[in-house]
Amino acid sequence: MKIMAIDYGDVRTGVALSDLTGLIAGHSLTVTAKSRRALIDQLATLVREEQPGQIVVGLPLNMDGSEGPRAEKTRAFGTALGEALDAEIIYWDERGSSVTANRLLSDAGKKRQKQRARVDAVAAGIILQSYLDYINRNR
Numbered sequence: 001m002k003i004m005a006i007d008y009g010d011v012r013t014g015v016a017l018s019d020l021t022g023l024i025a026g027h028s029l030t031v032t033a034k035s036r037r038a039l040i041d042q043l044a045t046l047v048r049e050e051q052p053g054q055i056v057v058g059l060p061l062n063m064d065g066s067e068g069p070r071a072e073k074t075r076a077f078g079t080a081l082g083e084a085l086d087a088e089i090i091y092w093d094e095r096g097s098s099v100t101a102n103r104l105l106s107d108a109g110k111k112r113q114k115q116r117a118r119v120d121a122v123a124a125g126i127i128l129q130s131y132l133d134y135i136n137r138n139r
Helices: 036-050 069-085 097-107 112-137
Strands: 003-007 012-018 025-032 054-059 089-093
Touching: 003 036, 003 112, 012 036, 012 112, 025 036, 025 112, 036 069, 054 069, 054 112, 069 089, 089 112
Parallel strands: 003 054, 054 089
Antiparallel strands: 003 012, 012 025
């Protein structure tokens, strides 16, 4: 089963898709939208094309595990997305995913300007791989 992960952002949102076996994160991309409605419309098109069996949204928890304003905003987005797609949304701890994504891109020699455009897609891939590792370990 293919799984989709989303790293929600105000302007840029990262999206990653697993392979059909649900073992590894594969294709990732960045969706740019200035409104939540436009983002949900673009994601709905992507969901129709890719037909993932699960949708995982990265939840930005504070370092102590509590939820702050950003997590609340992400949950509101996830609720709206789930309603629009008539799908269950799975929330997954995304602490450190953007930091790791920036480090990976820097290590790969990406220039800071080009890195900004890709960091959300890479972060979505990190969130997805973390989730896949968890479910495959616990099967």
